[in-house]
Amino acid sequence: MLGGLEMMQTCTKFLRRVAALATVFLVSGLIGAQPAQASVVRYATLEALTDEAESVVRGAVVAIETRRVDEGRRIVTLVTVRPSVTYKGEAREALQVVIDGGADGEFAQRVQGLPTFAEGEEVLLFLEGHPAPSPPGVPDRFSVLSMGLGAFRIQADRAVRLVEGLEVITGPLDEPRPLSVEEREMALPDLEARIREAATLPGDRP
């Protein structure tokens, strides 16, 4: 009797999982296609990105603020990140990443190819210093290097590149192409190891 109950529970659990998967599939089916990909950047390896970046950090998004700038014409999003690991650059308690685009009221503005973030998520970012000095009390400002190429979302032990809306040019012949699966997603330990190595051995890389 007990065995029968256990079997039924196991079966129910299995069915729930399948149902959850089916729901995910249903939702993704409803959501449909990906957003437009219209911006093109030159491809850079992780090593080159590390070399070029002023700072490489992993941390949590703790605040997101949108502002109208350029006399109201443009929307920018200021993403505050609290680094937990600094692979390169000065260790900071917090930093602010400037992303063009965002939503303000009924309108949204999107610069294709730039990453978007959500509060609470963990990210790994290759950053270039933003020339705009931060006002007093505001963390140092940065931009993401090479648009979405320099931004990863950490999901468990995987790092997923935020290249929605981005095409890259690879190699000497400048052929724009979408990123391969391997370039889009990688194991976090591998990614971290490559960054650490590149950060300790800076050099002139392609």
Next chain:
Amino acid sequence: MRRALGGLILLTAASALLGVVAVPAEAGAYVRSRVPGGNACLYWGKRTIPWYLNEAGSAHVDDDSDRHAAIASFQAWNDPACSDVSFELVGTTSRRDIGFVEGANDNINLVVWREALCSDVVPQSDPCWQCFDRGGPCCPTAHGCWGHTAGAIAVTTTTFHRSSGLLVDADIELNGARYHFTTSDGPPCEERHAAPICTTDGDCAAGRVCLRERCRTEGCVHTDIANTLTHEVGHVLGLDHTPVRDATMYASAPLGELQKRTLHEDDVQGLCDIYPEGGPTLTCLADVIVISPLAQVDDTPRWWQCASAGGEGRGGFLVLLLLGVAAILARRRPLRRPHAAKSRGVCLRPVRKRDVGAGRRGVRRDAAFALPLLLGAALTWGDAPGDLERWLAAGEVVAVVKARDEPTPCGASGRPAVQQTVVEDGLMGGLTPGPLEILLVPGEGEALPAGVVALAVIRPVTAEDGVGCATVPGHVLHEAAPGLAVSPAERASWTAYLDAARALPAGGSALHEARVDLWVDALAAEAKSLRRHAASSLSETVRAGALPAASLQRLLDLAVGPDRPLAGRLLALEVAGAALAPAALGRLLTDPKGEVAEAAARIVLDRAADADGGSWLARATPSLDAAWRERRAEPTDVESLLQRTALAAALAATGDRRGRPFLLGALDHPDVRIRSLAAGGLGRLAAAGDREVGAVLDRRLLVESAPEVRSTLEAALVAAKSGEGGDPAVAEGAVSGVRMILVVLGLVALLGMALLPMRVGRARPPAGMSIR
């Protein structure tokens, strides 16, 4: 367990079915761009999309071919006859700002090259770097430099409505700082890094030139402008990357590729499906709606039409099927649009269920709710989407409605009152064969009086009560908010309604007239954003030559009405100033509000600068003359000074120099508006040949700091130097001198002619010749 199993089967089946319809096949495989994180497709609400090209073009192209290439890129999308989308190049512009301001009428879709990185050319001390915190223009706008990451070639910035995906602006920036743009049809340039480094052409071998610090074959294709832009323009239209390899909208473009300059049939299919010639724009709004049978009200024909997203017949069936099944399974409250609850009483108030119960009653209700969905699914299965469906798929339309009778109780007592209404026009281009009867569910005291015709937003929702009295609530714009005293909370939705009205095709219909009237009224709205929005729509209408005569008269009445709101008057002048009767000018130029006088003066100055403005100015002269003669005491306050300057400037625009001393004095006034107007008026005198005034303007330019005054001064000096006219006295003297010379020459000629025969007569013939 049984529930879980049932749910699983249904969900899996639904997923499989939906997956089948959601994955695009190779044939007709174009993909649409969507709102990030949402399901709404991006689309334009209008078919004519104006765009501007920054006047600098590409620094890498010496001739005009960059401009031609850009035009050709947009034209490629204009060409297919199955679509009436039309990109129109309005002209070149010195503007280099990208983005969008809600309600402003100076938003433009811009293509601009940036030839230097901001980080290279803008010092860190420049205030543009602090635009985030202190306002003012950011560096790309202030200096025209590339503000994105250096490795990017082209970046497109789009602005759209988050809820609907309606595009309102798109700008394309091209990175000339790091990439070399070409327009030639030659072979691909050599690989970037292998080519020899150079600083001048002399460093390169014969037949090669130094481009972007590398020796390359002359005329080779590096980053082809048309190839890049044609692809980008597809994105601007709302198309995403397609899996079809040869299509323009395929993601990859090898170096030197030219193929994407022209459209593939997959690109054309996408264009024409979304923006069909004469048909409604295909959006992806996933409203499932039911227009109910009217049996509870009378015996008029019944509509049992259901529709769903995307206009895909089978997809619609599946969504309906799923929703119907879900409605039965879920046993919960019927679908309710979230924004319906937020709307004010006048609109979208869902029917209040007074008989909502639990248990068996609830199940009956749900089943009844699901029934029309399932029935609709059955009716739509296998059919191509009908016109009505396509309209319904749009989710929300603006229409002219006519109230047929007073609100009538719908069905049994206890149910809400409904109003039988006739949609007279506006069904997205006459998709239905005739007027359509619908039921509006007005809130308390919000019903239309019988017989009233009004412009309304019809936003379909699902049936609430589910007993055959399904509803199509309406938002009656024109009648509901006299004076458009819209609360801040409602502005976003009103803006959306104005957008919807704007999206409808122009024409001579009742709908068009009604919406233009709405815009005219909105010019006087309390909310600035609504005023600007309406002004923008009206400006477009005027440019398209589609302003009804009655609306023009209303605009002009608004402009000249001293008791009307100032902001509305100024906008009316801005929109319809060109159509202003010259006789009305004197009245406007002596308006107690200096800003009105200023706006009127600018109209006159614009006309003076216009080559065809001569006769108009001539007709304006008596009115201006009378106004000048009637001037009262010398102005002392800024308002009166502005008014007087406006009048003097307008007078100068007609060539009348009586206001000259006043304008010369006003040129030093601390108020920028006064200085600017004075510069404009004096500029006309300088253009007419007044050299003394020209010299004054020249000197003023050296010390003037206000950009708007400086630009006016510069324009005036250019006009003066280009010799539009001449000093009358000098010109008269010159004419007299020429006449004198001509007279002398004539006399000499006559004398010569008189003497010549005498000399011939005396001449002896050469030997061997005889004169007979």
